[in-house]
Amino acid sequence: MTLYQGIITFAVSWWLILFMVLPWGAKPPAEPVPGTVPSAPEKPRLLLKFAVTTVLAAVATFAVKLLVESDLVSLRPPAP
Numbered sequence: 478m479t480l481y482q483g484i485i486t487f488a489v490s491w492w493l494i495l496f497m498v499l500p501w502g503a504k505p506p507a508e509p510v511p512g513t514v515p516s517a518p519e520k521p522r523l524l525l526k527f528a529v530t531t532v533l534a535a536v537a538t539f540a541v542k543l544l545v546e547s548d549l550v551s552l553r554p555p556a557p
Contacts, residue, residue, distance in 0.1 A: 478542045486541050491534035498526050498533070 478486070503518040544550045 478545055483538060483542065487534055487538045490537040490541075491530055494533045494537065495526070495530045498530050501526065 502520075502522065505516050506519040509515045509517070545552060
């Protein structure tokens with residue numbers, strides 16, 4: 478896997494994992510502040526979610542790299 482392929486794999490997996498991690502622990506407040514959306518989370522903890530996403534995306538990228546380089550998964554067309 479080239480550097481370019483690794484960066485693209487990391488970016489795609491980062492966004493996919495972010496959308497899976499965003500709902501974790503998101504609870505609306507018991508009494509919403511007037512003027513805010515009632516479903517907005519009380520404590521979104523975005524920095525923690527970004528850190529978790531980055532670690533999981535790095536693990537996913539490494540797993541994809543291992544699969545591609547081990548020839549268990551081939552992304553090349555079969556030889557004629």
